[in-house]
Amino acid sequence: MATHDRHIATLALAHALSAAERGLPVIPLSPTKLPALPTPHRDESEPSACRGECGRPGHGVHDATTDPAAVRALFAAAPWATGYGIACGRPPHHLIGVDLDTKSSTDSLAALQHLALRHLFTLPPTVTVLTPSGGRHLWLTGPPDTVVPNSASRLAPGIDIRGAGGYLVGPGSVTAHGAYRLAPGTADLPLAPCPRALLRLIAPPARPHHPASPHPPQGQGLIHFVLAAHEGQRNTRLFWAACRAYENGIGDTLAPALTTAALRTGLTEREARATIASAARMTARPHPTGDA
Structure with missing residues (x-):
């Protein structure tokens, strides 16, 4: 591995450990923003529904952890990792990511502000990550009793939601398209709670309980x-x-x-x-x- 690549990998691990120290579960990411470790079940004849129960790494966001030793082990198994992902919806923060995509044909930030006016909520100051493409990720916390699903442009074009089962690329990560970095003035902000009105827009209504599989x-x-x-x-x-x-x-x-x-x-x-x-x-x- 070249010296430059080793430096990027070392920084990625350092940033991941810092996030884990704040209670944010992390996994190593490749330059493509995908989980760096391949599934250990790829050569099995039958498809696997394993989410890490086998004890081996390579289960994507299900590998995410805040344990420093486990984080180091994941990055040691993926020395090519140049970034890290932060699992959403996990305790203690139950992180919700509001992904504002500037590549959309509409102004996603303006669309979000319009939603705030229409539904009578205020976007609180919170940790904000700037993406290489010029977009931004707003970090919010959710209540432990509410499962927020992932969605793409459901609120408005260019506004994606990262919730349970999803992850956000952490600041300090380097991808094929550039680096993710904290927006000026937001690094020391506490994670703001998701406004209740916004939560009602992004979380599905409660459904009758069925003890069987979450999917038919x-x-x-x-x-x-x-x-x-x-x-x-x-x-x-x-x-x-x-x-x-x-x-x-x-x-x-x-x-x-x-x-x-x-x-x-x-x-x-x-x-x-x-x-x-x-x-x-x-x-x-x-x-x-x-x-x-």
């Missing part, structure tokens, strides 16, 4: 179908599974889990989202009647 049987099957994909068939399998999900009325519910499964097979988040969105559009089209 056909949903679990579709997730496993995506996880079993090999290189060259990942997009095709994801598109097929997403189409079946939308046709069965569970597309929006299953989309975050399908995205996570696609990330574990090696697709980027942008590719996974685009494929699922394409499936949603395809299945929403009226079927031809055969009339001329």
Whole structure:
């Protein structure tokens, strides 16, 4: 490893340990912003639903930890890591990330401010991370009894939410597109609680309790179908599974889990989202009647 690369890897570990000391669970990330460690189940004939129960690293956000020794072990297993991810929705902070994407055709910050005016809440000063593309991540804390799901542009174009099962790229990380850094004046701010009105917009209403799997049987099957994909068939399998999900009325519910499964097979988040969105559009089209 070149001296420059070793320096970046050393800084990534140092930043990750600093975040872990603040109670933020972390994992090492590659320059592509994906978890640096591959799944240990990639060579198994049957798809695995393991989330780390096997005791081996390589389960993405499920590896996230605040234990310094465990953090060092994860980075030692991934010396190519140039950054770190912070798991959202985990105690003690139950972190919620508001991702404002400047590449959207609309001004996502202005859209968020418009939502604040419309729903009568104020965006509190909080830790803010600037992304290489010019976007920003606002860090908020959530109540322990509320599960906030991941969503993409559901609030408004260019506003993504990182919640349970998701992660944020930590400040000090270096990616293929540049470095993530803290916005001036926000480094020493405490994590602000998510305004209640905003929480109502991003958290789904409570559903009746069902002790079974969080997804219906056909949903679990579709997730496993995506996880079993090999290189060259990942997009095709994801598109097929997403189409079946939308046709069965569970597309929006299953989309975050399908995205996570696609990330574990090696697709980027942008590719996974685009494929699922394409499936949603395809299945929403009226079927031809055969009339001329």
